[in-house]
Amino acid sequence: MRRTLSALGVAGALLATVAVAQTVPAAAQDGDERDRTEARNRLTIIAHRGASGYRPEHTLAAYRLAIQMGADFIEPDLVSTRDGVLVVRHENEISGTTDVAAHPEFAGRRTTKTIDGTALTGWFTEDFTLAELKTLRAKERLPEVRPTNTVYDGQFEIPTFQEVLDLARGESRRLGRTIGVYPETKHPTYFQSIGLPLEEPLVRVLRRNDLTSRKDPVFVQSFETANLRKLSRLTDVRLVQLLDATGQPYDFTVSGDSRTYQDLVRPENLKWISTYADGIGANKNLLVPRDAAGKLLAPTEVVRDAHRAGLIVHAWTFRAENQFLPLDFRAGTDPNARGDITAEYLLFYGLGLDGVFSDFPDAAVAARAGLARS
Numbered sequence: 511m512r513r514t515l516s517a518l519g520v521a522g523a524l525l526a527t528v529a530v531a532q533t534v535p536a537a538a539q540d541g542d543e544r545d546r547t548e549a550r551n552r553l554t555i556i557a558h559r560g561a562s563g564y565r566p567e568h569t570l571a572a573y574r575l576a577i578q579m580g581a582d583f584i585e586p587d588l589v590s591t592r593d594g595v596l597v598v599r600h601e602n603e604i605s606g607t608t609d610v611a612a613h614p615e616f617a618g619r620r621t622t623k624t625i626d627g628t629a630l631t632g633w634f635t636e637d638f639t640l641a642e643l644k645t646l647r648a649k650e651r652l653p654e655v656r657p658t659n660t661v662y663d664g665q666f667e668i669p670t671f672q673e674v675l676d677l678a679r680g681e682s683r684r685l686g687r688t689i690g691v692y693p694e695t696k697h698p699t700y701f702q703s704i705g706l707p708l709e710e711p712l713v714r715v716l717r718r719n720d721l722t723s724r725k726d727p728v729f730v731q732s733f734e735t736a737n738l739r740k741l742s743r744l745t746d747v748r749l750v751q752l753l754d755a756t757g758q759p760y761d762f763t764v765s766g767d768s769r770t771y772q773d774l775v776r777p778e779n780l781k782w783i784s785t786y787a788d789g790i791g792a793n794k795n796l797l798v799p800r801d802a803a804g805k806l807l808a809p810t811e812v813v814r815d816a817h818r819a820g821l822i823v824h825a826w827t828f829r830a831e832n833q834f835l836p837l838d839f840r841a842g843t844d845p846n847a848r849g850d851i852t853a854e855y856l857l858f859y860g861l862g863l864d865g866v867f868s869d870f871p872d873a874a875v876a877a878r879a880g881l882a883r884s
């Protein structure tokens with residue numbers, strides 16, 4: 511049975527709190543200090559696909575570096591192999607992040623499939639055994655944006671979910687701090703439709719690793735809702751409903767539910783989400799929208815409403831390069847140059863949210879430490 515977290519929200523934005531602290535009585539300042547401490551302790555830094563700003567994503571090297579940089583959680587996206595093993599990739603079509611196209615022995619596996627309503631041509635994990643996938647090597651997804659990462663192309667294997675759990679456990683012991691794991695089921699309706707459902711293998715692997723309770727350092731996330739509702743009956747680990755800024759969950763498309771992600775952030779739907787999940791993982795534009803030019807608009811009430819529904823709020827995805835930042839925090843005109851990601855972190859931390867997914871966990875940790883000193 512699913513339980514919801516008690517709302518842990520800190521009232522108001524931290525930045526505003528900091529601004530008024532010098533002019534209010536000492537007793538109130540104590541309260542402000544408590545708020546800041548509480549907010550700081552609650553902020554969870556999730557390494558998005560590892561430290562993927564610095565290494566090819568979803569590799570043990572990317573996860574290892576993220577842990578070294580101080581991330582609290584590492585994030586593997588999960589898809590299935592032909593033999594039912596959960597492996598770590600953002601898509602089941604792997605030509606963008608592996609050297610599969612350079613393997614003549616797999617040339618015949620190139621094909622076109624419709625995944626969540628979109629026709630895709632390439633190579634798909636479900637057509638490979640784990641042993642076959644292990645002969646491939648990862649490559650940088652964004653070589654134009656992150657050219658220095660391409661020196662690692664061809665070096666790292668596709669990890670299994672179990673290998674990521676082993677890394678987190680080993681590093682937790684070595685460092686004396688808990689490294690959590692934040693798996694995401696990718697395309698669950700599709701994998702169910704081809705007889706390779708993700709949920710049972712996921713729960714089996716978690717159980718085998720003694721990860722069964724809400725106290726364990728695990729969050730399971732999904733953009734779909736039906737598989738999270740199913741998971742809420744299969745496991746007590748914490749669940750997070752991902753919410754994008756546009757579109758709708760693919761299982762809604764299939765079932766004919768007309769609700770969009772924008773609908774799901776309304777208070778009544780957040781309450782519904784709290785019946786099967788512990789939190790939301792929100793596209794950051796749902797929290798602070800941008801205008802057509804990319805300039806920040808006023809924050810929405812989503813963090814407050816989610817906390818009122820008993821849901822924690824994690825936001826994605828924080829990336830340092832100008833092209834991913836709001837206009838307000840870009841530096842210069844090169845879209846691939848780094849802008850002021852610290853300012854973006856501080857803005858979002860100030861909303862009282864509970865965690866961030868970042869390609870640059872080092873900067874997220876540093877900004878959190880800065881908050882501690884403010």
Ligand code: G3P
Nearest residue numbers: 558587694731791826867
């Ligand atoms: O899972 C949070 C965030 O990672 C969602 O986006 O597309 O990077 O999996 P994506």
Ligand code: CA
Nearest residue numbers: 585586587694
């Ligand atoms: Ca993800």
